[in-house]
Amino acid sequence: MKRLLAFVLVVIASFAVIAVTTPGILQGTKLGLDLKGGFEILYEAEPLQEGGTVTRDLLKQAALSMEKRANRTGVAEPEVTTEGNNRIRVKIAGVVDEEKVRSIIGRPAELQFRSADGCKPEEGYCKVELYGSDFVEGQAKVEFDNLSRPVVTIQVKNKERFAEITGRLIGKPLAIFLDDELISAPIVEGRFTDGTAMITGQETIEEARNLAEIINLGALPLKLTEKYAQSVGPTLGQLSLQQTLLAGSIASVLILIFMIVFYRLPGVVAAFCLIVFTWLLLAIFYLMGVTLTLPGIAAFILGIGMAVDSNIISAERIKDEIRLGKSVASAVKQGSRHSFRTIVDAHLTTVIAAAVLYVIGEGGPVRSFAVVLIASIAVNMLTNVALPRFLLPMLVRSGRFSKVAHFGVKESEVGAL
Amino acid sequence: MRFNPWKLDYIGLKKYSYGISLALVLVSVLSVAIFGFNYGIDFSSGTSVDVALSRPVDKAAVERFLDDGRSEWGEYVLTPGNERLSIRFKEVLNAEQQTSFRAAFQSGLDADASFEMNVVGVDIAREQQEKAMWGVLFASIGILIYVAIRFEWRFGLAAIIALLHDAIIVMGAFSLFRLEVNMPFIVAVLTVIGYSINDTVVIFDRIRENLRFAKIKTHADLANVVNASVRQTLTRSINTVVAVLIGAVLLFALASPSIRLFSLAIIIGLVAGTYSSIFVASPLWFELRKRMKAKKPAKAAATAS
Numbered sequence: 179m180k181r182l183l184a185f186v187l188v189v190i191a192s193f194a195v196i197a198v199t200t201p202g203i204l205q206g207t208k209l210g211l212d213l214k215g216g217f218e219i220l221y222e223a224e225p226l227q228e229g230g231t232v233t234r235d236l237l238k239q240a241a242l243s244m245e246k247r248a249n250r251t252g253v254a255e256p257e258v259t260t261e262g263n264n265r266i267r268v269k270i271a272g273v274v275d276e277e278k279v280r281s282i283i284g285r286p287a288e289l290q291f292r293s294a295d296g297c298k299p300e301e302g303y304c305k306v307e308l309y310g311s312d313f314v315e316g317q318a319k320v321e322f323d324n325l326s327r328p329v330v331t332i333q334v335k336n337k338e339r340f341a342e343i344t345g346r347l348i349g350k351p352l353a354i355f356l357d358d359e360l361i362s363a364p365i366v367e368g369r370f371t372d373g374t375a376m377i378t379g380q381e382t383i384e385e386a387r388n389l390a391e392i393i394n395l396g397a398l399p400l401k402l403t404e405k406y407a408q409s410v411g412p413t414l415g416q417l418s419l420q421q422t423l424l425a426g427s428i429a430s431v432l433i434l435i436f437m438i439v440f441y442r443l444p445g446v447v448a449a450f451c452l453i454v455f456t457w458l459l460l461a462i463f464y465l466m467g468v469t470l471t472l473p474g475i476a477a478f479i480l481g482i483g484m485a486v487d488s489n490i491i492s493a494e495r496i497k498d499e500i501r502l503g504k505s506v507a508s509a510v511k512q513g514s515r516h517s518f519r520t521i522v523d524a525h526l527t528t529v530i531a532a533a534v535l536y537v538i539g540e541g542g543p544v545r546s547f548a549v550v551l552i553a554s555i556a557v558n559m560l561t562n563v564a565l566p567r568f569l570l571p572m573l574v575r576s577g578r579f580s581k582v583a584h585f586g587v588k589e590s591e592v593g594a595l
Numbered sequence: 596m597r598f599n600p601w602k603l604d605y606i607g608l609k610k611y612s613y614g615i616s617l618a619l620v621l622v623s624v625l626s627v628a629i630f631g632f633n634y635g636i637d638f639s640s641g642t643s644v645d646v647a648l649s650r651p652v653d654k655a656a657v658e659r660f661l662d663d664g665r666s667e668w669g670e671y672v673l674t675p676g677n678e679r680l681s682i683r684f685k686e687v688l689n690a691e692q693q694t695s696f697r698a699a700f701q702s703g704l705d706a707d708a709s710f711e712m713n714v715v716g717v718d719i720a721r722e723q724q725e726k727a728m729w730g731v732l733f734a735s736i737g738i739l740i741y742v743a744i745r746f747e748w749r750f751g752l753a754a755i756i757a758l759l760h761d762a763i764i765v766m767g768a769f770s771l772f773r774l775e776v777n778m779p780f781i782v783a784v785l786t787v788i789g790y791s792i793n794d795t796v797v798i799f800d801r802i803r804e805n806l807r808f809a810k811i812k813t814h815a816d817l818a819n820v821v822n823a824s825v826r827q828t829l830t831r832s833i834n835t836v837v838a839v840l841i842g843a844v845l846l847f848a849l850a851s852p853s854i855r856l857f858s859l860a861i862i863i864g865l866v867a868g869t870y871s872s873i874f875v876a877s878p879l880w881f882e883l884r885k886r887m888k889a890k891k892p893a894k895a896a897a898t899a900s
Binding site: 277424436523544 | 645647689690693694708709710711712713714715716718719723726727729730733734737738741742745746754778779781782783785786788789790792793796797800801804827828830831834835837838839841842843845846848849850851854857861
């Protein structure tokens with residue numbers, strides 16, 4: 179009786195914990211952009227100037243500055259990671275204004291001052307006098323000129339050099355380019371010695387502010403091209419999630435009923451353990467900050483399949499032992515022991531496959547699949563291998579479940595094998 | 596003979612099961628070789644657009660809309676539907692083109708439509724395919740080594756043949772029925788491989804266990820052990836696949852198109868995986884083991900403990 183009570187208490191306590199924590203976990207679980215809407219872009223980086231190389235430092239620097247840019251647009255938790263030698267992956271979930279964010283993130287924002295000094299007429303402004311790195315970072319400001327038109331002022335790092343350039347170009351244009359696009363080409367009216375340059379030609383304050391913002395966010399040290407892009411509208415993502423959840427809930431209920439009807443007492447224990455399994459796995463994702471994506475859900479389903487399998491293997495084994503004529507108590511003991519090795523071998527073999535996928539599938543969906551699969555196997559060992567081996571003997575020792583019918587075995591089958 | 600799976604001679608059935616498996620694998624390989632795959636953009640580069648409609652839009656209207664935009668977005672393939680439609684563009688649409696498509700669709704056809712867009716460049720597509728293939732290859736080697744250490748190499752070899760059998764049949768089914776092959780499909784094949792291994796190892800584990808207590812003098816004795824092991828694990832094999840199928844079938848019936856094909860691949864793979872564990876892997880192990888000199892049964896007993 180005491181043991182039965184202990185079992186009931188364990189179940190009640192677990193359900194209480196599950197009931198209390200689940201809403202928070204579900205709220206806090208990070209959903210991938212395929213379930214929530216958002217976009218993912220894989221960029222390939224090339225050096226800005228020909229003959230340059232893409233170093234790891236430059237790549238990291240570019241990724242950092244892209245993250246900064248994304249944050250400036252106000253999106254929640256942009257994920258910017260470098261991959262391999264020349265790739266940057268950007269994931270942003272739940273974006274409202276995708277085009278805007280996308281255009282800001284990937285924009286090189288390379289500011290250049292060019293002149294036609296020594297250029298043939300058809301070449302236009304061919305000589306680059308100043309590069310983006312020659313300007314003081316974060317110093318672009320919107321000011322107003324005499325006619326109260328908005329202008330953007332920027333600071334040059336090396337005042338002497340700017341004085342030399344402007345001195346050389348008096349009466350000639352000094353063109354200002356942003357990403358190879360001509361913004362304005364004012365005529366230099368005199369030697370500038372204070373290192374302040376002015377960009378005119380902005381029609382509205384808004385435009386001037388945008389320009390200053392772009393300059394202040396800094397240029398990307400690398401040229402980026404989009405190699406892969408996935409974008410999911412928020413409604414569509416949510417629809418996928420709802421449909422998947424609905425299918426998942428119905429399937430779970432059916433599987434639990436199936437287990438209980440087929441395996442009776444071990445089935446009830448298995449059903450309880452499966453619920454704990456699902457909850458614990460979700461809790462771990464929540465705590466580890468794992469982002470749940472569709473491939474992850476696939477692995478989750480496989481994980482549940484293996485969890486069910488663990489229970490079925492044990493329950494079948496116990497049935498076998500009972501049919502061989504063993505007492506219920508010793509059948510539970512023997513059955514659990516015999517099935518343990520089987521389950522461990524099956525699990526470890528799958529872990530090996532998952533580990534290989536993890537190593538190979540960097541950044542992509544194959545890796546999310548592998549992560550969830552490995553996690554679910556680990557949790558499974560705890561909740562569907564260890565836990566039933568604790569709970570089932572407890573119930574059996576309570577003395578209330580000694581009939582073979584409690585294990586889904588007919589009396590007539592005992593000794594038949 | 597009355598059909599009773601618990602009395603079947605699984606080893607005796609091998610000429611049929613091998614025939615069926617060989618035929619399925621052959622058809623699959625031929626189909627892949629001749630027709631290839633209906634690659635989704637994950638593997639062939641281009642742009643795929645999945646549109647969730649807020650109200651039904653006439654198919655002809657969509658076609659007219661796409662024909663008008665051909666100069667901007669290029670050639671397309673349209674799969675119409677009432678609530679969702681999917682469009683594949685051969686071209687890789689850049690950010691501006693994507694925006695213009697979305698804007699044009701919303702202003703012309705359905706203001707509340709929601710979009711999923713995927714753009715993949717050629718080299719990335721090829722790379723993903725290569726990665727998946729290397730993954731399967733290395734995973735197989737890893738499994739072979741593990742099973743060889745824990746069991747014996749014959750079990751590992753038979754398990755891997757069964758695993759490849761299942762993967763090939765799933766790929767063949769997709770090639771034959773022109774179902775779209777994309778990243779979720781690869782994930783599905785990986786799931787099938789995971790399941791197949793799990794399923795096979797459980798039967799093999801029982802064979803290994805039964806071998807310890809069996810006195811094997813003839814091939815018939817060996818066949819009896821395999822048959823007994825398959826029968827003893829049969830309820831488990833069926834119940835497990837039924838439980839997993841419940842999930843996969845419901846996903847197939849209820850989930851969104853992107854997961855639907857994924858679930859279909861898993862359903863085919865689950866059935867193939869269960870079949871192959873019983874009818875392919877077990878008889879194969881029997882064949883391999885049969886060739887071993889009969890005077891060394893002690894070795895199996897030693898590795899089994």
